[in-house]
Amino acid sequence: MKIGITGATGQLGRITVAKLKAITSAENLVALVRAPEKAADLGIESRLFDYSIPKTLVESLKDIDKLLFISGSEMGQREIQHKNVIDAAKATGVKEIVYTSLLHADTSSLNLAKEHLATELALKASGITYTILRNGWYTENYLGSLGGALQSGTLVGSAGEGKISSASREDYAEAAINVLTNEIHANKTYELAGDKAYTLSDLAAEASRQTGKTIEYQNVLEKEYTEILIKQGLPDALAASIASWDIGASKDDLFYETNTLSTLLGRPTTALKDTIRIFLEQ
Known part of the structure; x- marks a missing residue:
């Protein structure tokens, strides 16, 4: 095969x-x-x-x-x-x-x-x-912003207190492999998300805890966030999309309470703290 x-x-x-x-x-x-x-x-x-x-x-x-x-x-x-x-x-x-x-x-x-x-x-x-x-969302999607936040002391976004049920790319890759190599998943649709949700404020707090630096989450309007991303060098269309995804997160589009992903994995999904730790060690 x-x-x-x-x-x-x-x-x-x-x-x-x-x-x-x-x-x-x-x-x-x-x-x-x-x-x-x-x-x-x-x-x-x-x-x-x-x-x-x-x-x-x-x-x-x-x-x-x-x-x-x-x-x-x-x-x-x-x-x-x-x-x-x-x-x-x-x-x-x-x-x-x-x-x-x-x-x-x-x-x-x-x-x-x-x-x-x-x-x-x-x-x-x-x-x-x-x-x-x-x-669902990859936790790694936020690591680029985290690098800048460690320098400035501020994590900027437009997600408000929206809950994010992300998991690591490794989690999603492993789930895909389990599906590819097992015939019981034929013609099924799975909603996949991390076991435990967090907000961007939670992400900033966890990064602060692990680094000993004070990092605050600053919520801004979508237009302002777009302009910030453009100033950081992102193409206009991509910057606008990223800001709009944060607005979606503020509406809990990235949130789902399910254990389907961890069931496919046969283990818990990778915790936010572990993804941050791996990022900081690299």
Whole structure:
């Protein structure tokens, strides 16, 4: 059985490949990537796989039995790109697709949700056996901001006291592998989130505790946060999206009380304090 991993050179993809290599032969794994030369260090076969070029998809999916379909990063393009992948998988006889979606993709106010939901619907209509992993937020999403906060003493955001049920990328990667290697998850949709929620104030407090520095959370308006991110060098559109995601967090779009992820893992999800500790040790 050959497993293809899309986006294998990305942050989630690399973790997943490493963990898969620990439980199966490298010969069973294929990295499906936009730039195969960047996948040389993965230690598995790599194939050109550009979501925007259907020809590359059909060629590279030949002999793939199962596909871990990690969602693309190009907002506004993903509905079309993802349909290209699903159509190619159907044409080449891929037997199963595990797709990384978004927590509560059908009800979330996040601007990410629409394209994820469209992909879910296309996947269900394809006739291919699927599992949809509606991943919550990655705790690591906040580590970039934490680095600056350690210098300035202030963690800035627009999430208010919204609760965030995040987990580590390693948690989500391991869950995806457990689904890929177990047949009981066919045609199911899972809402995945961390066991224990926190606020950005909690995050600042935990970073303060571990570093001995005083870090305060400062909540600002969405427009102001966008401007701050732009001044830090982020592209305008990305800055606006990040600020809008914080607004979604303030509405508890990133919150969900569930133990589904920890059940798939067979262990508790990685605690906020542990992700911060690992970040500080690096």
